[in-house]
Amino acid sequence: MTIRGKATSLDIAHLAGVSQPTVSRALRGSPMVNEETRKRILAIAEQLNYKVDKNASNLRAQQTGTLALLLFEDPTSDESHINPFFLPMLGSITRACAQHGKDLLISFQQLSNDWHADYADSHKADGLILLGYGDYLAYEGKLSTLLAQGTPFVRWGAVLADQPGLSIGCDNVGGGRLAGTHFLSLGRRRIAFIGDASSHYPEFLERFDGCDRALRDAGSAMDRALQVDAESSEESGEAAARELLARGLPFDAVFAASDLIAIGAMRALAEHGLRIPEDVAVVGFDDIPAARIATPALTTIHQDTTRAGELLVAKLVALVEGAAADSERLPTSLVVRRSTPG
Amino acid sequence: MTIRGKATSLDIAHLAGVSQPTVSRALRGSPMVNEETRKRILAIAEQLNYKVDKNASNLRAQQTGTLALLLFEDPTSDESHINPFFLPMLGSITRACAQHGKDLLISFQQLSNDWHADYADSHKADGLILLGYGDYLAYEGKLSTLLAQGTPFVRWGAVLADQPGLSIGCDNVGGGRLAGTHFLSLGRRRIAFIGDASSHYPEFLERFDGCDRALRDAGSAMDRALQVDAESSEESGEAAARELLARGLPFDAVFAASDLIAIGAMRALAEHGLRIPEDVAVVGFDDIPAARIATPALTTIHQDTTRAGELLVAKLVALVEGAAADSERLPTSLVVRRSTPG
DNA sequence: CTGAAAGCGCTTACAG
DNA sequence: CTGAAAGCGCTTACAG
Numbered sequence: 078m079t080i081r082g083k084a085t086s087l088d089i090a091h092l093a094g095v096s097q098p099t100v101s102r103a104l105r106g107s108p109m110v111n112e113e114t115r116k117r118i119l120a121i122a123e124q125l126n127y128k129v130d131k132n133a134s135n136l137r138a139q140q141t142g143t144l145a146l147l148l149f150e151d152p153t154s155d156e157s158h159i160n161p162f163f164l165p166m167l168g169s170i171t172r173a174c175a176q177h178g179k180d181l182l183i184s185f186q187q188l189s190n191d192w193h194a195d196y197a198d199s200h201k202a203d204g205l206i207l208l209g210y211g212d213y214l215a216y217e218g219k220l221s222t223l224l225a226q227g228t229p230f231v232r233w234g235a236v237l238a239d240q241p242g243l244s245i246g247c248d249n250v251g252g253g254r255l256a257g258t259h260f261l262s263l264g265r266r267r268i269a270f271i272g273d274a275s276s277h278y279p280e281f282l283e284r285f286d287g288c289d290r291a292l293r294d295a296g297s298a299m300d301r302a303l304q305v306d307a308e309s310s311e312e313s314g315e316a317a318a319r320e321l322l323a324r325g326l327p328f329d330a331v332f333a334a335s336d337l338i339a340i341g342a343m344r345a346l347a348e349h350g351l352r353i354p355e356d357v358a359v360v361g362f363d364d365i366p367a368a369r370i371a372t373p374a375l376t377t378i379h380q381d382t383t384r385a386g387e388l389l390v391a392k393l394v395a396l397v398e399g400a401a402a403d404s405e406r407l408p409t410s411l412v413v414r415r416s417t418p419g
Numbered sequence: 420m421t422i423r424g425k426a427t428s429l430d431i432a433h434l435a436g437v438s439q440p441t442v443s444r445a446l447r448g449s450p451m452v453n454e455e456t457r458k459r460i461l462a463i464a465e466q467l468n469y470k471v472d473k474n475a476s477n478l479r480a481q482q483t484g485t486l487a488l489l490l491f492e493d494p495t496s497d498e499s500h501i502n503p504f505f506l507p508m509l510g511s512i513t514r515a516c517a518q519h520g521k522d523l524l525i526s527f528q529q530l531s532n533d534w535h536a537d538y539a540d541s542h543k544a545d546g547l548i549l550l551g552y553g554d555y556l557a558y559e560g561k562l563s564t565l566l567a568q569g570t571p572f573v574r575w576g577a578v579l580a581d582q583p584g585l586s587i588g589c590d591n592v593g594g595g596r597l598a599g600t601h602f603l604s605l606g607r608r609r610i611a612f613i614g615d616a617s618s619h620y621p622e623f624l625e626r627f628d629g630c631d632r633a634l635r636d637a638g639s640a641m642d643r644a645l646q647v648d649a650e651s652s653e654e655s656g657e658a659a660a661r662e663l664l665a666r667g668l669p670f671d672a673v674f675a676a677s678d679l680i681a682i683g684a685m686r687a688l689a690e691h692g693l694r695i696p697e698d699v700a701v702v703g704f705d706d707i708p709a710a711r712i713a714t715p716a717l718t719t720i721h722q723d724t725t726r727a728g729e730l731l732v733a734k735l736v737a738l739v740e741g742a743a744a745d746s747e748r749l750p751t752s753l754v755v756r757r758s759t760p761g
Numbered sequence: 762c763t764g765a766a767a768g769c770g771c772t773t774a775c776a777g
Numbered sequence: 778c779t780g781a782a783a784g785c786g787c788t789t790a791c792a793g
Contacts, residue, residue: 083542085770096780101772109778130542132478133770136785141474146525150510159510161503161708168492168501171527180543183488183525185513200425200472200786201522340712366503370682372714427786438764443788451762475786478769542770 084125092125093118104129135200144174144393145182145202149209159185160309160337162363162382163208166233169386170206177394203397204229206389210309212277217241229396231389235279236404243396244404245388249280252378252409253287256332256360259376259411260288261295263418265330265358268292269303271317271342272334278308281334284362284378288332303328307338314341322349329357336361336368339375343416359416373415381407426467434467435460446471473522477542486516486735487524487544491551501527502651502679504705504724505550508575511728512548519736545739546571548731552651554619559583571738573731577621578746585738586746587730591622594720594751595629598674598702601718601753602630603637605760607672607700610634611645613659613684614676620650623676626704626720630674645670649680656683664691671699678703678710681717685758701758715757723749 086104090097095114103110103118110118121127135141146167150159174181182202186209205223207230220241223230236246260268272278274285289299303326307317314333318341321328331346333339339361343353351357353373361368364379384407392402413419428446432439437456445452445460452460463469477483488509492501516523524544528551547565549572562583565572578588602610614620616627631641645668649659656675660683663670673688675681681703685695693699695715703710706721726749734744755761 087770097770098772098781099779101770102779105772111778114778128542130478130770132474132483132542133785134772136472136474136478136787137770137772139785143524159506161506164501164503164506168527171525175526181525182485183513183523184517185510200470200474367709367712370709370712429786439786440765440788441763443786444763447788453762456762472786475769476788478771479786479788481769 083130084122084127085130086127089118089121089125089127092121141200141203142178143180143182143202144204144206144390144397145184146170146206146208147184147186149207149211150185150187160210160335161365161367162335162380166208166382166386166389169383170390173387173390177390179390179394204231204393206230206393207232207234209233210278213279214277229393231393231396231402233385233389235283236406237279240404243392243402245385245392246280246404246406247380247385247409248406249283249409250287250290251406252362252380253284253289253332254291255287255378255409255411256284256362257288257291259360259413259417260330260332260358261291261297263330263358266292266297267303267328268299268330268332269305269321269328270299270332270334271305271307271314271321271338273306273308274304274334275306278334284332284334300326302326307334309335309337311337311341311344314338315345316341318342318345319349322346331357331359333359333361336363336365336375336377339377339416340367340371343371343373343375353416354418358418361416364412368412369414371416376414376417377412379410379412381409425472426464426469427472428469431460431463431467431469434463482739483542483545484520485522485524485544486546486548486732486739487526488512488548488550489526489528491549491553492527492529502552502677503707503709504677504722508550508724508728508731511725512732515729515732519732521732521736546573546735548572548735549574549576552620555621556619571735573735573738573744575727575731577625578748579621582746585734585744587727587734588622588746588748589722589727589751590748591625591751592629592632593748594704594722595626595631595674596633597629597720597751597753598626598704599630599633601702601755601759602672602674602700603633603639605672605700608634608639609645609670610641610672610674611647611663611670612641612674612676613647613649613656613663613680615648615650616646616676617648620676626674626676642668644668649676651677651679653679653683653686656680657687658683660684660687661691664688673699673701675701675703678705678707678717678719681719681758682709682713685713685715685717695758696760700760703758706754710754711756713758718756718759719754721752721754723751 086100087097090100100118103115224241231243234244234246236244270285272281274282292298305317305321307313333342361375361377364377368375368377395402428442429439432442442460445457513523566583573585576586576588578586612627614623616624634640647659647663649655675684703717703719706719710717710719737744
C-alpha cells in the first residue's frame with residue numbers, strides 16, 4: 078500500500094492471491110471470473126485506490142479510449158476568437174464523452190495546418206470531432222484525406238450530398254425558411270442578406286436559399302444586389318452593413334447569416350440613423366447568449382447545440398466501433414425578440 | 420510502407436539498416452546519434468508518415484505528456500452554463516499546451532464530484548489545471564488532498580495566504596480599487612455591491628475590499644447594507660438587484676462582482692425606471708465580450724486572460740518537471756464605457 | 762556513436 | 778473459472 082509508486086494490477090494479484098490476468102478480468106467486468114473472487118479483487122483495488130494505467134491498456138489493446146476535438150480558429154487574428162456558438166456545444170460534447178467513457182483531447186487549430194495527420198496517427202485518439210467555421214472548399218480535401226487513411230471523424234456543418242465523411246448540422250434551409258416566412262408575415266419583402274452565400278460557406282448559402290424559397294413560395298425572391306459577403310464576426314458584419322448602406326438600394330429587412338454578424342450589422346444600421354425594427358427588421362442565426370443582450374434583443378434562428386454535441390459523440394463512437402452511422406440534420410426554431418416588430 | 424497497420428520504429432530501423440533504439444534516439448533528438456544516420460532516419464520517418472506511439476512512449480517513460488483541464492460547471496442547472504469569461508482562457512491554454520508540446524484533456528466537472536482522484540491516478544495526465552467558479556470553502560479540502568497525494572496542479576482564482584497549492588489570479592483588490600477610484604472621480608459614494616462578498620467567494624470578497632479601500636482613502640467606506648449576494652450569472656444578478664431595490668436605500672452606483680451579474684443587474688435597474696448612468700453608474704468585472712454589447716455598454720475591470728492561460732500552463736509544466744513555481748497575481752485595468760458617465 | 766537486453770503495465774489468445 | 782506466456786511499441790541503462 079505504497080502511496081507513491083502507484084499500485085499495479087500485480088500488487089492486487091499478490092494481495093488477492095490470484096494471478097495478474099485474473100485481476101485484469103475482474104476489473105474489466107469479464108463474465109468468466111468467480112463472483113467471490115471478483116468482489117475480493119474489487120475491494121482491494123478500491124482500498125489501494127487503484128486505477129488502470131491507460132497507457133498500458135491502450136498500448137496492449139491498440140486503441141486509445143480517447144476522442145479528439147479540433148476547433149478551428151479564425152486565422153485572421155492572433156487573439157482567441159472562438160465563436161461563442163461553440164461554447165455550449167463544447168459543454169455538451171464533454172458531457173457526452175464522459176457518458177460514453179471516452180476522454181476528450183482538445184486542440185485549437187488553424188484550418189491551414191497539418192492537423193489531419195497528427196492525432197489519429199500518433200495513437201492519441203480513436204477519432205476526431207471537427208468544429209469551426211471556415212472556407213469549406215479549402216477544407217474538403219482534408220476530409221477526403223482523413224477518409225482515405227481510415228480515420229474516423231465527424232464534423233459539424235452543412236450536410237451536403239456527396240460529402241466526404243459524416244456531418245451533423247442544423248437544417249439551415251429550414252432555418253432560412255423560418256426567417257423568410259417571418260419577414261413575409263411582417264410585410265417585409267426587400268430582404269438584404271449579410272454573409273458569404275457561396276459554396277465556400279455552404280451553411281450560409283443554405284440559409285440564404287431557405288429564405289429565398291420562402292419568398293418564392295409567396296411570389297417574390299431574394300435580390301442578390303442586397304447580398305453582401307461577411308464572415309462570422311461583429312466587425313465583419315458591421316463593415317458589410319456599411320457596404321450595403323453605401324449601395325443606396327432600399328431594403329426593409331436584414332437576414333444575417335449569424336448572430337455575430339447581426340449584432341455588428343445592427344450597430345452600423347443604428348449609426349446610420351435607421352430604426353430597428355421600424356425601418357429595418359433584423360433576424361440572426363444561432364441564438365448565442367449575446368443575442369438576448371443585444372439592443373434591440375435579436376430575433377434569431379435557434380439551433381439545438383446540446384443535441385448536436387450528443388449526436389457528434391454518439392456517431393463518432395459508432396464509427397470507431399466499426400458500426401454504421403449517417404449524417405443528420407437537426408431542426409431549428411424561430412425565437413422572436415425585439416429586432417423584428419410585433 | 421503499409422498504409423494501414425501504422426509504421427513502427429522497428430520498420431524504420433529495418434529500412435535504415437540500424438537498430439530500433441537508434442531510431443528512437445534519432446527521433447528524440449539525442450546528441451549521441453551520427454548526423455548522417457539521423458538525417459537518413461528522419462527522412463524515412465517522414466516518408467512513412469511515422470508518429471511515435473504515445474501510449475508506448477508514455478508507458479515506458481512513466482509519464483503522459485498530457486495535462487488535464489477541469490472546468491467546473493454551475494451545478495444548479497442541467498444546461499451548460501460555462502462562464503464565457505473562460506472561453507478566451509481556454510483558447511490561450513490550448514495554445515500554450517501546444518507550445519509546450521503537451522496534450523490537453525478537458526473535462527467539465529461538478530465541484531461535488533470525485534474528480535481529484537481520476538486523472539493523475541489513471542496516468543492520463545501529469546498535472547491538473549482547475550478552472551471555474553464555486554464555493555471556495557467546499558473546494559479547499561480537495562486541493563489539500565491533491566497536494567497530499569503529490570498531484571501537480573494549478574488553479575485560477577484568488578491568490579490567498581496559506582493556500583494549498585499554486586494559484587494564478589488577477590489582482591482583485593487592485594481591480595476593486597480601480598472601480599472605487601472611478602466612482603469617486605464621478606462623485607459617486609453610495610456604492611452598492613452585488614456579489615457574495617464572503618470567504619466562500621474570495622475573488623468577490625477581494626473586489627469588494629479593493630473598492631472599500633479606495634473609498635476609505637477618500638474618507639468614505641462601502642456600506643454593507645448595500646451589498647447583496649449573487650453568483651456569477653445574469654439571473655442571479657437580476658434577482659439580487661431587485662432585492663437591493665426592495666431595500667429602499669439610496670445608492671448612486673453599482674459595483675457588480677462580475678459582468679454577468681452587472682448585465683442582469685442593469686436589466687433590473689432599467690425595469691425599475693432608473694437611468695444608467697445618470698441615476699446609477701454601473702461597473703462590472705471580467706470584460707467578457709457581452710460587456711461591449713450590453714446597453715449601455717458596460718464599464719468594467721479587464722483581466723488578461725491570454726496571459727493567464729500562458730501562466731497556468733507554464734507553471735504547471737514547471738511543477739510537473741519538479742521545478743519550483745509560485746502563485747502570481749495579474750494586473751487589471753479599467754475599461755470605461757457608457758454605463759458610467761463622462 | 763551504436764546495439765542487445767530489459768521492462769513499463771496491461772490484455773488476450775491458449776491451455777487446462 | 779484460472780494461470781502461464783506472449784507481446785503492444787517504445788525508452789533507457791548497460792556494454793562496447
